[in-house]
Amino acid sequence: MAEAQVRLSAIERVFHLGDSEVHALSGLNLSISAGEYVAVMGPSGSGKSTLLNLLGLLDRPDAGSYFLEGRDVSVLSPEEQAEVRSRRIGFVFQSFHLVPRLTAAENVALPMMLAGVSPKERSVRVERALKDYGLEDRAGHRPEELSGGQRQRVAIARATIMEPAMILADEPTGNLDRATGEEVVHLLEGLNSSGVTLIVVTHDPGIGSRARRQLLMEDGHLRHDSGLNG
Amino acid sequence: MRAPDLLRFATHAATGNPLRTSLLVLAVAIGVAAVVVLTALGDGARRYVMNEFSSLGSNLVIVLPGRSQTGGFNPANAITGTPRDLTISDALALQRGSSIRRVSPVAVGTSEISVPGKLREVMVAGTTSQYIEVRHLELAQGSFLPEEDWGRGAAVAVIGAKVREEMFGAGPAVGRLVRVGDRRVRIVGVLAGSGQGLGMNTDELVFVPVALAQAMFNSNTLFRIMVEAKNREEIPAARAQTLEILKLRHEGEEDVTVITQDAVLATFDRLLSALTLGVAGIAAISLAVAGILVMNVMLVSVVQRTSEIGLLKALGATGGAIRLAFLTEAAMLSLVGALIGYVLGQAGAALIRHLYPSFPAYPPDWAVAAGLVTALTTGILFGVLPARRAALLDPVAALAKR
Numbered sequence: 214m215a216e217a218q219v220r221l222s223a224i225e226r227v228f229h230l231g232d233s234e235v236h237a238l239s240g241l242n243l244s245i246s247a248g249e250y251v252a253v254m255g256p257s258g259s260g261k262s263t264l265l266n267l268l269g270l271l272d273r274p275d276a277g278s279y280f281l282e283g284r285d286v287s288v289l290s291p292e293e294q295a296e297v298r299s300r301r302i303g304f305v306f307q308s309f310h311l312v313p314r315l316t317a318a319e320n321v322a323l324p325m326m327l328a329g330v331s332p333k334e335r336s337v338r339v340e341r342a343l344k345d346y347g348l349e350d351r352a353g354h355r356p357e358e359l360s361g362g363q364r365q366r367v368a369i370a371r372a373t374i375m376e377p378a379m380i381l382a383d384e385p386t387g388n389l390d391r392a393t394g395e396e397v398v399h400l401l402e403g404l405n406s407s408g409v410t411l412i413v414v415t416h417d418p419g420i421g422s423r424a425r426r427q428l429l430m431e432d433g434h435l436r437h438d439s440g441l442n443g
Numbered sequence: 444m445r446a447p448d449l450l451r452f453a454t455h456a457a458t459g460n461p462l463r464t465s466l467l468v469l470a471v472a473i474g475v476a477a478v479v480v481l482t483a484l485g486d487g488a489r490r491y492v493m494n495e496f497s498s499l500g501s502n503l504v505i506v507l508p509g510r511s512q513t514g515g516f517n518p519a520n521a522i523t524g525t526p527r528d529l530t531i532s533d534a535l536a537l538q539r540g541s542s543i544r545r546v547s548p549v550a551v552g553t554s555e556i557s558v559p560g561k562l563r564e565v566m567v568a569g570t571t572s573q574y575i576e577v578r579h580l581e582l583a584q585g586s587f588l589p590e591e592d593w594g595r596g597a598a599v600a601v602i603g604a605k606v607r608e609e610m611f612g613a614g615p616a617v618g619r620l621v622r623v624g625d626r627r628v629r630i631v632g633v634l635a636g637s638g639q640g641l642g643m644n645t646d647e648l649v650f651v652p653v654a655l656a657q658a659m660f661n662s663n664t665l666f667r668i669m670v671e672a673k674n675r676e677e678i679p680a681a682r683a684q685t686l687e688i689l690k691l692r693h694e695g696e697e698d699v700t701v702i703t704q705d706a707v708l709a710t711f712d713r714l715l716s717a718l719t720l721g722v723a724g725i726a727a728i729s730l731a732v733a734g735i736l737v738m739n740v741m742l743v744s745v746v747q748r749t750s751e752i753g754l755l756k757a758l759g760a761t762g763g764a765i766r767l768a769f770l771t772e773a774a775m776l777s778l779v780g781a782l783i784g785y786v787l788g789q790a791g792a793a794l795i796r797h798l799y800p801s802f803p804a805y806p807p808d809w810a811v812a813a814g815l816v817t818a819l820t821t822g823i824l825f826g827v828l829p830a831r832r833a834a835l836l837d838p839v840a841a842l843a844k845r
Contacts, residue, residue: 271757271838292761299759310754310842314459324758326448375759 216283217244218378218410219268224277226263226433236433237263241277243428243435245412247378250405251440252421253414255430261414262383264430268412269302269381270294282378299328303372305401307384309364311356311371317363318343318352321370328375342370346400362393369400379410386420398423444764453772460744464776467740471780471818472787474730478814479788479806481726483795485719487804492711494803502544503577504681506537506668506689507700527698528664529689531593531653536692537670540684542677547574548593548653549667552660554624556602556649558610565606565649567623569596569656577671580645583607585617585632588652596655600628604636605646623649624659678703723810727817733780734821741773741829745836752833753841762834769830770823777822781815788814 226238237260245251253261266272267279270286279287286297304310311320318339325335343349346366356364365385372380382401386394398420405411415421429437444452457464508529534548550569555562574580575587587601600623607616619630628651636646657663672681682701689699745752752765788806795804 266839269757271842292763295756295759295761295764298757304757306842310750310757312751312754314455323755326452327444327755327758327760327764329445329448331445332448371758 217280218247218249218282219243219245220280221267222278222280224267224274224279226260226267226272227275238267238274239433241433241435243438245410247410248405248408249410249440250402250425251410251412251428252424252426253412253428253430254416254418254421255428255436259430260433261430263433265381265383265412265414268379269304270298299324300375301378303375303377303380305365305368305372305380305382305385307387309356309361309368309388311364311367313356316353316355317348317359317367320356320367321374324371324375338374342374346370360393361389362396365389365393365397366400369397369404373404373409377409379412380404382411382413384415385413386415386417394420444760444767449768449771450775452768453775456744456748456768456772457776460747463740463744467737467776468780468783470733470736471730471777471822472784474726474733475781475784475814475818476788476791477729477784478723478726478817479785479811480791480795481722482719482810482814483788483792483804483806485715485722486807486810487792487795487802489712489715489719490803490805491801492715493708502672502675502678502681503704504670504672504678504685505702505704506670506685507702508664508698510698510700527693527696529668529699530663530665531657533689533692534665534668535593536688537668537685540670540681540688542673542680542684543670544673545573545577545671547571547577547669547671548665549574549669550653550656550660550662550664551666552656554649554659555622556606556610557622558619561610563606563609565623566647567649567651567656567659569651569653569659571653574650574669577669578645580637581635583633583635585630587632588650589631591652593652594654596652596658598626598628598655599631599652601632601634601650602630603634603644603646603648605644606649607633623651626655626659628655678705719807719810723813726814730814730817730821733818734825737773737777737822738825738828741769741826742832744772745769745829745833748833749836749841752836753838753843756836756838757842766830766834769833770826773826773830774819774823777819777826780822781818784818785811785815 221241221243224238224241225236228235228237241264253264255261263272267274274287278285281297281301286294289297312323315323321342322335322339325338343352346369348363348366348370351359351363356367359367380401385397385401389397401411401413402423413420413424421427426440427437428435506529531548534546537543537546547570552567554565554567556565557563570588571593572588572590575582583604585601588599589597591597600621602616610616610621611619616630616633620627621630634645637644670681670685672678682703685701686697686699690697755765792804792806795802
């Protein structure tokens with residue numbers, strides 16, 4: 214088997230709450246290949262979100278190593294990690310996390326602005342992205358003027374604008390009604406079928422079952438990995 | 444981030460909360476305006492005093508009879524008994540000094556001026572034709588005292604603007620015969636009103652030839668001798684020559700006091716410059732307070748924008764970029780506040796000048812520069828802590844906050 218895109222080995226993540234220690238993740242080993250569609254499920258507090266944060270380099274493991282595309286990213290400096298987040302990883306959040314004072318177009322352009330992409334190239338790419346997600350006529354609107362589905366589409370456009378290798382979605386449909394949730398999942402799956410690795414954390418078994426590979430988390434351990442059996 | 448993007452982002456962030464931003468800008472503006480207005484007042488006071496003294500005439504050396512032990516200007520000099528009087532011959536002798544351009548003796552007394560139906564008490568100054576140049580006075584009408592032998596006193600007089608107005612009203616004054624004391628004199632000139640005056644106000648004086656004044660008051664002494672040096676550099680030489688000549692004439696005794704305008708001016712200059720510095724310091728405190736306010740507001744802003752900072756980190760912003768964004772915002776707010784404060788301060792100073800036209804309330808350049816620089820540096824310095832805090836935020840915790 215070729216080098217996996219994501220390889221976690223013996224990951225430990227411990228939180229200290231007062232005197233007690235909480236093992237959010239313990240002894241976690243996981244490989245994910247490029248282009249996979251993975252759903253991470255499990256009850257609240259099982260470590261799903263911690264796993265996602267680790268994968269997104271927002272958090273560091275207390276022990277173990279994380280190889281992303283063959284490179285040990287857990288030892289990189291914060292600046293280098295920021296660079297990896299900028300180029301390789303896109304985030305989609307449950308509560309969208311759009312900047313309220315910026316328009317839809319500016320929100321989509323934000324990662325490119327942070328990466329120092331020239332304004333000319335930015336506007337070309339933003340225009341194309343807004344068109345792809347059916348948001349052309351919403352470009353100048355602020356998040357508060359958009360519906361939930363539109364907001365999440367703006368967020369997805371923002372997550373993909375830097376053409377990342379991996380999209381991490383944390384309950385992407387959690388704040389949406391059934392129909393718009395479907396729509397958003399279809400969008401994400403469309404991205405996956407174009408080759409982007411998609412990792413979705415969800416409570417919703419309906420959405421989880423659509424993924425080709427399911428991970429079940431419980432008390433910081435990986436209870437079940439459908440990819441190992443199949 | 445590119446510089447224009449950084450500026451635009453900071454502007455967006457600042458205008459996203461207009462109340463917070465305008466209060467902060469106002470605080471900095473008040474600080475800078477305070478520096479500008481207070482130093483304008485302080486420096487205005489200095490200039491005002493300087494103007495008053497230089498209206499005495501520049502390059503002036505004044506000889507007083509009697510010796511002052513302290514060497515400073517002392518009103519007692521004018522009334523204490525003097526060992527040897529200054530005379531017209533002393534004044535004539537001073538004209539020999541190589542650094543001395545003009546000499547003008549002054550004898551002073553109180554008398555009455557009268558025209559038919561009107562009588563007024565006036566100060567009479569006996570002097571010579573050169574007095575008008577020595578003191579830089581201006582004539583409104585006619586001519587000043589004629590050039591003549593100092594020992595001869597022609598029966599002419601030059602009156603101040605206020606005397607003219609009170610004695611003649613709107614009617615003509617030049618050419619009229621008036622009575623001054625027991626003499627009948629013809630008015631040959633009227634001085635232009637000076638509007639203001641420290642000490643002796645020329646508006647209320649009557650000038651007559653020095654010999655006439657001495658005859659009027661039945662004395663042969665002088666109140667002062669005004670000596671004008673050739674130029675500013677020669678003031679010390681003129682002073683030394685004056686002393687030397689008078690010492691020779693007074694049998695080797697140094698029984699006169701010679702004061703230079705420069706010495707008096709320098710004292711006032713130092714005094715009032717210190718005052719200006721003092722008020723500038725007080726105003727600078729208000730700027731420091733504004734700086735602390737900048738820090739406070741930026742800290743609150745970091746808390747309010749926690750989730751945004753988390754998001755920026757998730758989108759690939761480095762800690763450095765976030766620090767820079769917050770610093771830029773603090774610097775921008777301070778800059779805008781400083782500029783508004785500068786304009787307000789200049790407007791305030793202009794208003795003071797408008798209300799009191801004789802008071803030159805111009806803020807000195809150094810104070811304006813120091814005010815602007817202090818506002819900017821405090822803004823940036825006090826912006827460092829909030830910016831650091833923002834950059835060090837844990838993205839996971841920041842994103843979780845809603």
